Amino acid sequence: MDSLENQFLIAMPSLGNDYFNKTVTYICEHNDEGAMGLIINMPVNITLHDLLKQIEENDNEQASENKATLEPEEKPASVENIGLDHSLEQLVLSGGPISQNRGFVLHRTQSGWNSSLALSDDIMITTSKDILLALGTKKAPEQFVVTLGYAGWGPGQLETELQANSWLTIDADSDILFNTPIEQRWQKATEKLGIDIAHLSSDIGHA
Template identity: 40%
Template structure:
């Protein structure tokens, strides 16, 4: 018996197409951090919340020096699953207790030690902090891909860490030569 072909989308962006009916993912850009035959985990990188890093540090009881001005960096809504749980996407200058390599210069860390380091100006050079994640069960993401719910392209650290939030979705689509404004939300059949 032949095993079905499996393609991992780890270290890829998922670009929501206009067909995306789920409001949790409409107009989102999601970085796939892990993908196997058992399912996938991603972090939405273009939905800032009203929270800041300074507020998060206070909420989790991390003290920072008087000389450190609490960062006004936005905290993102990373997805609808476990929205109380923090995820830090960062450059790979250092590794932390719970770091997962996503790509060449992208890591995902869920341990508190990275926040402590950031509060002491010893964190990674590039970070994106998110609360919650996007999750897919076995075969679910593959089904959505077959239904043209998502476009996909290789992840680009510059889009995550240096492109303004409101430009990330269109920047990822442009890397494919696609203008999302020109795509129809209607699904057609030949």
């Protein structure tokens, strides 16, 4: 099977009340060793502003415990001093059931971060903390979504699930990712398939 990297994985009704019910997952990696992706329409009950505030508080506690001091120019900007940039009002997403204490940022292409991978011409994934500290500032990418955790499949597992009609796929759409409200992303993705949601059934076949 061809790699599904940079595609949306759209959950079909056959998944029922499964964890992935009505999810859209951006596939970041897919090869013989398995697949890894981020769910882009499962919000958790926390804003990005609140998440960054928690990170800042944890960092301050750790620094206090270690009695570490930073030079003034090295200190990150306080979330409270940044001001509530509108981008920080967005909800953080649950990217999947694995490593839910780990953050991932999908964003418009922008170089300069410590740990980034280009997924397409206009989408990158960054996992290093430096990008989190830059969100809400002028250094932040133009558009981004933040997830906690990721979804993973072992060798051949995703292929088997596709054959069982659990998923359909389309090319990733940055407009759905960055501009479409979270609660509309599954519907918009299924519309791009050319399928009426009302007529979806669990035994839909592949073209």
